[in-house]
Amino acid sequence: MRIYLYMVIKMQLKHNALWIKLGLNIAYYRKERGLTQQSLAEMSNISRNYLQRIEGGGSASVETFMSVADALDIPLCKIFEFRD
Numbered sequence: 001m002r003i004y005l006y007m008v009i010k011m012q013l014k015h016n017a018l019w020i021k022l023g024l025n026i027a028y029y030r031k032e033r034g035l036t037q038q039s040l041a042e043m044s045n046i047s048r049n050y051l052q053r054i055e056g057g058g059s060a061s062v063e064t065f066m067s068v069a070d071a072l073d074i075p076l077c078k079i080f081e082f083r084d
Contacts, residue, residue, distance in 0.1 A: 020057035021082045022065075027055045029072045029079075043071035 030040050041051040044067040051068075054060045069076040 023055040
């Protein structure tokens with residue numbers, strides 16, 4: 001049981017790092033375009049609080065990422081390109 005819990009926690013931490021990178025990418029492109037969280041949220045048809053959670057590493061659907069990418073006028077793949 002302990003090994004199982006360890007593996008679950010390890011996977012969650014790994015995925016958490018990916019969510020954080022996705023959020024950082026969105027924040028990067030938003031700031032690059034001089035947009036506030038409020039303006040990008042409105043352009044994406046989501047709430048500012050939801051965008052704030054996404055930029056902070058919260059999960060989101062592919063559909064939400066598509067809406068944000070469209071609002072930022074970038075290809076969806078840019079959100080998933082990670083810089084080290």
